[in-house]
Amino acid sequence: MKGFGTLALIIGICWLVFALSMDVSxxxxxxxxxxNLGLMxxxxxxxxxxxxIALAGLLMVLLGGKTSAAQTAAQFDTRPCPLCAEPIKNAAIKCRHCGADVSPSRSGQAPLxxxxxxxxxxxxWQHAEATKAIKRIGLPLTKGTPKLLIAxxxxxxxxxxSARESLISHCDLHGELFLIEPAT
Structure with missing residues (x-):
């Protein structure tokens, strides 16, 4: 939104300069x-x-992208329900929208x-979209490679x-189970 606002602001200012430099005689x-009254x-x-246009661009630059601290905190304290995709609290064990039993998110705990x-x-070319899909259903994501994602x-x-079944049913992503050994 801010980028579009900046573009509109620049276009509006250029348009104003053009208008004010017009010869009306x-x-x-x-x-x-x-x-000449027509040129005026x-x-x-x-x-x-x-x-x-310049005013609209200025408003977009000033107001676009501002979020309050409460909205930011609420955004990090919620996750989508794996069944209905409505936002639920990270600690929720039951979705208040569809009534599904969900496991609490591990976001507040140290990762395994x-x-x-x-x-x-x-x-x-599918990596970014698959990463978003995995995060959308609330599964932890471990760093992989451009051709390999690890949930x-x-x-x-x-x-x-269970996570693999969720990935198949909600994201159409198929994967294999494997064990990550502890570092020694």
């Missing part, structure tokens, strides 16, 4: 010049249009360094299998 036969009206219209994970192979780790194989 015409030559007379005796070597003099007189103001055109300059007035261009000045108003340029000013409105080892455990079971789901390895998903994808093309590099997890999870404390148990059954949780990893």
């Amino acid at each position: 015409v030559a007379t036969g005796a070597g003099g010049r007189v103001n 009206a055109d300059r007035q219209i261009h000045t108003i249009v340029g000013g409105m 360094a080892h455990g079971w994970a789901v390895q998903i192979e994808c093309e590099p 997890g780790p999870f404390p148990s194989e059954s949780e990893a299998a």
Whole structure:
């Protein structure tokens, strides 16, 4: 939004400069010049249009992208329900929208360094979209490669299998379970 506002502000200012530099006089036969009412009206219209575009751009730059601290905190304290995608609290165990039982998010806890994970192979051009899909359903994501995403780790194989089923049903992402060994 701010980028579009900046563009509108620049266009509006250029339009204003053009309008204010318009010559509104015409030559007379005796070597003099007189103001032309039609050209003066055109300059007035261009000045108003340029000013409105510049004002709109300025408002977009000033107001676009501002979020309050409460909105930011609420955004980090929620996650989408894996079944209905409505926002729910991270600590929720039941969705208030669809009534589904969900496991609480581990976002407040330290991430696991080892455990079971789901390895998903994808093309590099699909990587960003697949990453967003995994985050949207609230699964932890471990750093992978451009061709490999790793959802997890999870404390148990059954949780990893459940995550794999969620990935298949909600995101159409297929992966294999594997065990991340603890670092020694």
